Amino acid sequence: MHTILGAGGAIGAGLVMELVTAGHQVRLVGRNPTKVPGSLEIVAADISNLHETIRAVSGSTVVYLLVGLKYDLKVWTELWSLIMNNTIEACKRANARLVFFDNAYMYGKVNGHMTEETPFNPCSKKGDIRARIATTLLSEISSGGLNATIARSADFYGPGARNSVANMLVFDKFSKGGSAMWLVNDSVPHSYTFTRDVAKSLVILAESETAWNQTWHVPTAANPPTGKEFINLAAKGFGVKPKHRVLKRPLVMVAGLFDSNVRESYEMLYQSEAEYVFDSSKFSKAFGYEPASYAEGIKITSQAYK
Structure with missing residues (x-):
């Protein structure tokens, strides 16, 4: 079972299509989830609540964290760390792998191209939050507590x-x-990253044994x-x-x-x-994928x- 936490946006809808095409069973999770053609299950859950997150993730093999919170610093401050910690704990209990769809806020101002090796140097409060939650997941990966992948995107359209x-x-x-x-x-x-390429790349990463436990920039045209x-x-x-x-x-x-x-x-x-x-050449070289x-x-x- 492939479970999508936060499937209400364009990325989630595209991901459902790609997963179903690849022959996977799909569960959608959200506060008020709407069934998307091809999805097998929908589960209403608040993933800022640990018990509800554990229930929503139970039985999953791969979990995709696609949550899009209200664009509000107060909301991000209150919820992002909580959501990341709950998702990690739920995945560990279910023995599920985690794909975290991330953005580039934690890089801050970059002189040159952004790559997976670009250090975190946030220059915004939202960037600070994104750096903290990414670091939390990277620490969990380093400790061997969880198999996970960070799929990072530029602004998308x-x-x-x-x-x-x-x-x-x-x-x-x-x-x-x-x-x-x-x-x-x-x-x-x-x-800008094209949404179709995001959805396709998330499935490619989830299905590749060599892609786990590292960060990838999703395919973005050069x-x-x-x-x-x-x-x-x-x-x-x-x-x-x-x-x-x-x-x-x-x-x-x-x-x-x-x-x-x-x-x-x-x-x-x-x-x-x-x-x-935004440089995604690592992905293109590894998988031979050319973005739109x-x-x-x-x-x-x-x-x-x-």
């Missing part, structure tokens, strides 16, 4: 990725006849476009002019007075000010809005 910055600021805007937006600086390269280039590709997909505006720091700060999501994202703007390049090009991924995402 794709069909159904409603909470993705790229989807909200570019694809959503164009789909409604408006102008796109970009954060801070549209003239520097910024890596040579990322600048904000302008990303927007031009999206505009082409919608058949519209690439009109857009750049949201500078002062404007984001003012907008944050009226929108909590914008306010919470302010500390992460450093990711948009300079080059943000930006032209392909953006075209598919644009078409999904029509």
Whole structure:
């Protein structure tokens, strides 16, 4: 049984499809889970509660931690460490392996490409939290207490990725006849991971005996476009002019007075000010997998809005 903790988003839906295609039985776990075509079981559970997490994971062979908490520092501070500790304990009791879908916040400002060897140097409060929970899992792996893998992604985009910055600021805007937006600086390269590649890579990692107990960057196209280039590709997909505006720091700060999501994202703007390049060559070399090009991924995402 392959169990997905937090299967409500675009990554979870794609992962279900890939697991079913690969012949696995799938259990979905969430506070109010909705059955996805192909899934065998749905279990309502609050994984901030240890007993409910143990119950939800029982009988699993592989567990995927895909939880997406509300984008709120207070919520993250209260729940992330609890969720990680509960998930580790539940997996140990079930003798299940764990795949943790992670982001790149813990790296902080990086001069050059981000790789699996990039040290943790968070420069945000949310990055501190992500560094702590990743370190907790890595320590458990090092001690031999659990077989686990960290699958780390850049910012992602794709069909159904409603909470993705790229989807909200570019694809959503164009789909409604408006102008796109970009954060801070549209003239520097910024890596984005396509959701389809995330789902496929999680299954590849789970099925590979040599992939366990290490960190992997999920497949992300090399040579990322600048904000302008990303927007031009999206505009082409919608058949519209690439009109857009750049949201500078002062404007984001003012907008944050009226929108909590914008306010919470302010500390992460450093990711948009300079080059943000995510290197997944380790995965490509190990598995011979080539991710979707930006032209392909953006075209598919644009078409999904029509």
